Amino acid sequence: MIEARELSKVFNDKKRGAVRAVDSVSFRGEPGQIYGLLGANGAGKTTTLRMLATILSPTSGTATVAGFDVVREPAKVRAHIGFLSTATALYDRLTATETVEYFGQLFGLDSATIARRTAEIFKTLDMEEFRHRRCGKLSTGMKQKVSIARTIIHDPPVMIFDEPTNGLDVMAARSITDFILQCRGQGKTVIFSTHVMTEAEKLCDRIGIIHSGKVRAEGTLEELRARYAQPSLEEIFVQVSGDAR
Numbered sequence: 001m002i003e004a005r006e007l008s009k010v011f012n013d014k015k016r017g018a019v020r021a022v023d024s025v026s027f028r029g030e031p032g033q034i035y036g037l038l039g040a041n042g043a044g045k046t047t048t049l050r051m052l053a054t055i056l057s058p059t060s061g062t063a064t065v066a067g068f069d070v071v072r073e074p075a076k077v078r079a080h081i082g083f084l085s086t087a088t089a090l091y092d093r094l095t096a097t098e099t100v101e102y103f104g105q106l107f108g109l110d111s112a113t114i115a116r117r118t119a120e121i122f123k124t125l126d127m128e129e130f131r132h133r134r135c136g137k138l139s140t141g142m143k144q145k146v147s148i149a150r151t152i153i154h155d156p157p158v159m160i161f162d163e164p165t166n167g168l169d170v171m172a173a174r175s176i177t178d179f180i181l182q183c184r185g186q187g188k189t190v191i192f193s194t195h196v197m198t199e200a201e202k203l204c205d206r207i208g209i210i211h212s213g214k215v216r217a218e219g220t221l222e223e224l225r226a227r228y229a230q231p232s233l234e235e236i237f238v239q240v241s242g243d244a245r
Helices: 045-052 076-077 097-108 110-122 142-153 170-185 197-203 219-229 234-243
Strands: 002-013 017-029 033-038 060-065 079-085 158-162 188-192 206-211 216-221
Touching: 002 045, 002 197, 002 206, 017 033, 017 045, 017 060, 017 206, 017 216, 033 045, 033 170, 033 197, 045 060, 045 079, 045 158, 045 188, 060 110, 076 079, 079 142, 097 110, 097 142, 110 142, 142 170, 158 170, 170 188, 170 197, 188 216, 197 234, 216 219, 216 234
Parallel strands: 033 188, 033 206, 079 158, 158 188
Antiparallel strands: 002 017, 002 060, 206 216
16 A cells, blocks of 8 residues: 655756655555546656655655655665666666566565566566567667566565657557556556556546646546546646646
C-alpha cells in the first residue's frame, strides 16, 4: 500500500525564489489497484513519485510505502518498490541479461534466485530473442523491457510507473500497459503517472488529477464523470485544470 499525507516539496530557484512543486498532496493506493496520477507537464507528478521512491526528500508531510516511512526508513522503502520511467538510462556495454543480473545483485539476491527470476521475467516479457544483445544495440521498446526486468527482479509489492510509455511506438507502449495490468492482477500496489487520458481510462481504478502541485480532483472514473457531468476523462481533466487556474 502507498499512502501520501500532506506531501510537499519546495525547491529554491535563484531567479524565482522558493518554488512549491508539490503542495500538500494526499492520496492512497491499495494492493491490487492501479492509482492514476494525471497531470500536464510540470504539474508535480514526477516530483511526487520521486518522493515516494525516496529519490527526493519531502519538505513537509510524509508517506508510507509497503508500511515503511519514506523519511525514516528509505532503504526499506527502496527494497519494496519498483520504479520505472522512460528517463531511466541503461549501460550500453552490458547485455540485457547482464543488466538484470547486476540489479539482482544490488538487491542482495542469491545466484539461484537471480537465475530463476531472470528466466521467469524474460519469458513473461518475451525477451529471449535479445537477452544476450548489448543494450546499446537494442530498440527503444527492447530497452524499456530491460528497464522493466531490472525494476522487478526482486519481485517488489509496489510498482511506480512515471509516464512509462512516453515516446514509445504503439506496440512497445501496448506491452508496457499489458504489464501494468499484470501487476494489478498479481495483487501489487500500482501508481501510474501519465498525461495520456486514454491510458488512464483503460488502466486506472482510481484517479487523482494534479495541477500546479495540488490534487484538484480524485475518484473512480465513474465518480469523476458524475461529479463533472462529462463523459470523457479528457474533458474532465480540462475542466478541472481550467477551474484550478
